[in-house]
Amino acid sequence: MTLPAPDPDRTCLVTGASSGIGEEIARLLAGRGLGVTLVARSEAKLKTLAEELGSTHGVRAEAIVADLTDEPSRTAIATELEGRGLKVNVLVNDAGFSTMGPVSRSDPAGEVAMVRTNVEAVVHLCSLFLPGMVERRSGAVLNVASTAAFQPLPGQAGYAASKAFVLSYSHAIRGELRPSGVTVTILCPGPVETGFAAAAGISDAEASGAMPRFMWLPVGAVAKAAVDGMDANRAVVIPGMANRASAVAGWLSPRSVLVPMLAKYHPALRD
16 A cells, blocks of 8 residues: 555645546545645635535545646645645646647637646646655655547647646656655546536537447546555556557557547537
8 A cells, every 4th residue: 555644744635626536536535534635726615525524534624726727826835735734745636627629729828728737737736746755755646647648639639638748747757756655646537427528618418429438437436446546556547448448549559540530520520
């Protein structure tokens, strides 16, 4: 078991904790007796979840409202935790979103905000909190990528590229940290039953049509696979056999064949 033991001055920092995978991971960590710090933009949702976790599991659970597209807002997370006397021993970089449609018709501000959340925030938070973990020779990082990381994805070009970055970056820092006592795990979920697709701008019917129903997994199962993977010090966690097969196929398929096929069937590229 590699997840750090509970400690009153330690916390698990979970971004994107107001919903979806992040929320469920926070629940599972609190269920193991670990204190949690919940980060997202929705103050009301965070406070409700913090109260639930504190009362249910008897752990220290608190909320920090932050806009992860903003560098000073991210830096303020570390400042706030230092002021509370807390050290991060588990970092879960879950916050992220996708835009949809061709880049030629994209909203530039939305594309940049996505990259700042999916890429820049991961790099910044790892840079902020890994030094302390290495110094204490204890800690665990979970960076959330996607099965989209294994191939280009027309219709979600920036999203797939951002997750490919997370995958590569996380493998690299895992190699750097191997002798340090700090672990890095990459979660690469396929389609998950959350509001992710709707937030990206496609309907449930369109999303289901693009990805067969047998590939979809409940959010609780994905979160459990992630936490179990961290605890087992696994490098990559891809929940679901069909999604693992899809990731391998995407990685190995010739781009000249794969990319046109993906472009043909992506719901955001249909006229």
